[in-house]
Amino acid sequence: MDFANKVVIITGASSGIGAAAALSFAKQSAKLVLVGRNETNLNQTASKCEQFKNIKPLTVKADITVDHDVKNIIDQAIETFGCIDVLVNNAGVGIHGSILEGVELYDKAMNINVRATYLMTSLAAPYLIKSKGNIVNVSSIAALKPIKDFNFLPYCVSKAALDQFTKCVALELASKGVRVNSVNPGCTRTKFIEAAGFPVNDEMMDRRATEFPLGKMVESDEVADLILYLASDRARSITGSIYVIDNGELLV
Ligand SMILES: NC(=O)c1ccc[n+]([C@@H]2O[C@H](COP(=O)([O-])OP(=O)(O)OC[C@H]3O[C@@H](n4cnc5c(N)ncnc54)[C@H](OP(=O)(O)O)[C@@H]3O)[C@@H](O)[C@H]2O)c1
Known part of the structure; x- marks a missing residue:
């Protein structure tokens, strides 16, 4: 899989799966746009990436729930590299809570895990149409079944919505040559559960x-392998698909 001269945006590249995906794309010579809130971690990922092929990633500090920040990601990517070939919508958070707690937790989960991805995709789409590029969304098996250990109700609802988003956008953009797919990990060794407050x-x-x-557990670099495959030309016949990677967690 060669991503030479391909411009790849990865949100949530400062940690976990996004950082692992950044390293994997960097090994394949991609020009990277790395997005996150934690600048120190983002810069660490960027300098590790640069070591492989001597290609300096663009880092963009952004909170993807802020519309202006999202617009700035796309503007900076175009200003620096002139095009977008791959968008990896990976940033996300695990929001847990009960139905008895009202609607705020739902709003929070939907804002980060769905609305921000919707806006990123909307702003990147004209460039992806030009490049005949593709999108990989990072969802979860939480889209497919409730996670009983952590009471992730708002999170599960948001990831289920994200899967439907993947399919709808895949259908809309297929005739324009843009593929859209999803990877749905099970329990993966990252800071995710800790960041969710456990x-x-x-x-x-x-x-x-x-x-x-x-x-x-799933390892981040295993999810990264799947993201790279779906983003590559080897997956040219795949769109609107939901790829589970979970050590069989969904089966039990
Ligand atoms: N780990 C799992 O068990 C698991 C399972 C299934 C699916 N997933 C999904 O995998 C994706 C990546 O999570 P991870 O496991 O790698 O967890 P992680 O290590 O906690 O990474 C989450 C990433 O999302 C970024 N992020 C969160 N909110 C953001 C915001 N408002 N604006 C910008 N960036 C934001 C974080 O950036 P900063 O740290 O810079 O704020 C961080 O880079 C998520 O979509 C998650 O739902 C994870």
């Missing part, structure tokens, strides 16, 4: 993973 450590997560059919 004090967990590796040992606790490994213990939880023994319940999954393959008895382990």
Whole structure:
């Protein structure tokens, strides 16, 4: 898979799956636009990426729930590289809470996990149509079944909406030569659960993973491999598809 001269935007590149995807695209010579809020982590990812092929990524500090920030990501990408070939909508947060807590948590989950992705996609789409590029959305198995351990109601609803977004946009843009797909990881070793407000450590997560059919957690670089495959020309016949990577977690 060669991404030489391909411009790839990755949101949430400052951590976890997004950072792993950035490294994998960098190894394949992509020109990267790395997006996140934590500048220190973002710069760390960028300097690791640069070491592979000596191509300096553009880093954009942005909160994707702020419309102006999202517009700035696209503007800076075009100003710096002149086109967009791949958009990886990866940034997301795990919002948990009960139906008895009202609608604020729903709004929060939808704002970050759906609305921001919707706006990013809308602003990137004209450039993706020009380049006949593609989009990979990072969803979750939470789109496909409730996660009983963490009461992730708002999160599950947002990721289910994201999957429908993937399919609708795939259908709309197919005739314009743009593919849109989704990767839906199960429990993956990142800061995600901690960022969602649960004090967990590796040992606790490994213990939880023994319940999954393959008895382990997903690693970020495994999700990155799938993202790269879907973004590559090898996946030229694939659009509107939802790819689960979960060690069989959905089966139990
Ligand atoms: N880990 C799992 O078990 C798992 C399972 C299924 C799906 N996923 C999905 O995988 C994606 C990546 O998560 P991860 O596991 O890699 O978790 P992570 O390590 O916590 O990374 C989350 C990333 O999203 C970014 N982000 C969050 N809110 C943002 C905002 N408002 N504006 C800009 N960036 C924002 C974070 O940036 P900053 O740190 O710079 O703020 C960070 O780079 C998410 O969509 C998540 O739902 C994760």
